[in-house]
Amino acid sequence: MTPASNKPDLRRIGESAFTEVLHTLLSLAATVRESANNRSAAPDEISSSVLLTGERLSGSVHLRLPPAFVAYAVRRLAGLEDDAKNTVELQNDAAGELANMVAGRVAAKMAVDGYPCKLHTPSVSRDARLATKKQDDVAHGRTDLICEGHWLSLEIQCCYPTA
Amino acid sequence: MTPIILSIDDSKTIRLMLARLFRPFACELLEAANGEEGLAVASRENPDLIILDYNMPVMDGIAMLSKMREDPGMKRTPVIMLTADSGLQSLATVARLGVRDYVTKPFREEELLGKVGRIIPLIPRAEP
Numbered sequence: 001m002t003p004a005s006n007k008p009d010l011r012r013i014g015e016s017a018f019t020e021v022l023h024t025l026l027s028l029a030a031t032v033r034e035s036a037n038n039r040s041a042a043p044d045e046i047s048s049s050v051l052l053t054g055e056r057l058s059g060s061v062h063l064r065l066p067p068a069f070v071a072y073a074v075r076r077l078a079g080l081e082d083d084a085k086n087t088v089e090l091q092n093d094a095a096g097e098l099a100n101m102v103a104g105r106v107a108a109k110m111a112v113d114g115y116p117c118k119l120h121t122p123s124v125s126r127d128a129r130l131a132t133k134k135q136d137d138v139a140h141g142r143t144d145l146i147c148e149g150h151w152l153s154l155e156i157q158c159c160y161p162t163a
Numbered sequence: 164m165t166p167i168i169l170s171i172d173d174s175k176t177i178r179l180m181l182a183r184l185f186r187p188f189a190c191e192l193l194e195a196a197n198g199e200e201g202l203a204v205a206s207r208e209n210p211d212l213i214i215l216d217y218n219m220p221v222m223d224g225i226a227m228l229s230k231m232r233e234d235p236g237m238k239r240t241p242v243i244m245l246t247a248d249s250g251l252q253s254l255a256t257v258a259r260l261g262v263r264d265y266v267t268k269p270f271r272e273e274e275l276l277g278k279v280g281r282i283i284p285l286i287p288r289a290e291p
């Protein structure tokens with residue numbers, strides 16, 4: 001088994017990946033919020049997830065995003081002036097794409113730490129709660145950010161199978 | 164002649180983003196949502212450049228590229244690959260299939276414009 005000290009620091013990786021995506025894609029700065037583990041999900045939050053699989057790990061990247069933030073991102077990215085075109089379908093697509101990009105950055109950083117993995121297609125849901133159940137064999141890394149007044153959350157979960 | 168760009172991505176957000184990005188330039192932008200649709204559009208419209216997503220349902224970017232390279236009519240069409248997965252294995256795969264360049268998502272808009280501009284002329288549209 002890989003010594004715990006050699007395993008990737010999921011919190012550091014998540015924070016770095018998430019802030020990089022927000023900055024590069026949307027030119028937005030974000031502030032890391034501490035001690036937000038008990039934050040409850042708003043009923044209309046969008047959850048988007050991407051599975052990661054590799055020889056030395058299996059895991060997932062979960063984002064929780066307020067619809068107002070995703071609508072803002074869609075306006076910025078697509079240049080939509082007309083709110084009627086900023087549909088739930090388009091917002092779900094954008095939330096999935098954001099998760100895909102964050103997962104891509106996470107995967108690149110995991111590879112540098114010796115844990116290469118591939119990305120799977122994003123899945124998106126509304127009214128879903130982030131899985132926070134802790135298990136002994138699953139490592140967690142949680143990042144909460146404030147960006148443009150919105151509270152955004154990322155959780156990475158990884159399992160490192162023994163050889 | 165106005166250059167034709169074919170954007171192939173399963174994300175509508177990315178397709179709309181590219182439409183906004185290239186709107187100021189004298190080019191025609193076509194769209195497809197997966198590799199299968201992309202192949203059909205590419206063989207019909209003969210684009211000057213394809214901007215191709217890596218991970219897509221139905222037919223992914225690698226499968227589409229492989230089929231393009233077997234087709235004499237499309238084997239030399241320039242392709243820029245868009246991928247969220249910057250792993251070395253992915254990059255090695257696309258390099259073997261002869262992509263002209265690749266861009267890792269998320270990307271800065273100037274980066275993509277710069278890479279496209281090295282393949283086709285990006286001339287600002289004349290004011291109406």
